[in-house]
Amino acid sequence: MCQDCGCSITHDHHDHSLKTNPQLNDKKTLSVIHKILSKNDLEAQHNRNHFNQHQVTAFNIMSSPGSGKTTLLEHLCQYSNLRYAVIEGDLETSRDADRLIAKGILAYQIQTGSACHLDAFMVHGALHHIKLDELDICFVENVGNLVCPASYDVGTHKNIVLLSVPEGDDKIEKYPVMFRKADVVVITKTDLLPYFDFNLEHAKAELYKLNPHVDLIELSVKDAATFNPLVNWLATAHDNNLTANIQEA
């Protein structure tokens, strides 16, 4: 990172008002250049290392409440060979974790109280309750919210963002930070497309402006065949992560 203005350029080929970056300009002014969420980011990296040590690839699932995160995870085990657990985040209740456990899926619930997002520390706490050795991948199902979770790295490898058909295709423009952070966008409840004015082409065009290289998958839990692209995407992401791990080691 650039030490003068904190932009992501490391070498000196752009103009700054601060040329020399003295630690102390005078007695009173201290130039720091510090990510405000650096403590969280450090803990997130710690979580990622922990996943890597167990050769587990982790996915942060984010979307509005009711867009189908838990339902997707309830059904996924019928189609994917990957063994997974779910760390659930909600303000109150353990209903989502209970739903998954009822399906035989390992799940641990984090109750955030009033916090509108999960952070890396909460996920770290939950990891003490998950046996990673028995898993291939792990999902962190974030608090249903298209705003706050986008600002926090929780220590996963990839971000999955859901957008359900009834929410409308304008959500991408309305919540740009979230859709910018996505590695894959899953349009859910596509069986409802005939009943809603959701324009897939418009959604794709808006997504292209914000996040041109993101993958887009259409899915309906009512149609088993629509799970294939997501199952393949997860398998590829997991393989790539394992390969990257081996190269790093």
Next chain:
Amino acid sequence: MHEYSIVMALIEQCEALAKQHQAIAVERVDIKVGILSGVEPSLLAQAFNTFKLDGICAKASLDMHIQPLVLQCNHCNTRSEQMHRVVLCPDCNSADTRVVDGEDMMLMQLEMDT
């Protein structure tokens, strides 16, 4: 309202730096907020003014620099700055760009009374 959590992290950082430099008070906190950082500046300011009251930042003012997106185009090599939340190159419309700035929240400078 994740702005409250962000302000807590910011104030914690300021307090640690103030302690490290034996300051008796923090007078000004300069931060940079990217337009794609996911933070609402007015909520951030409100949260700062509420939470600062307990500690060494009690009298500090918060200076926010709103950072536009800075894009480096790999296709036409142009560097551009824009306030729209679009990452396509405004000159050649290429999608092969890199976001150089505008996605982060940074603490930049502290003015302290020592």
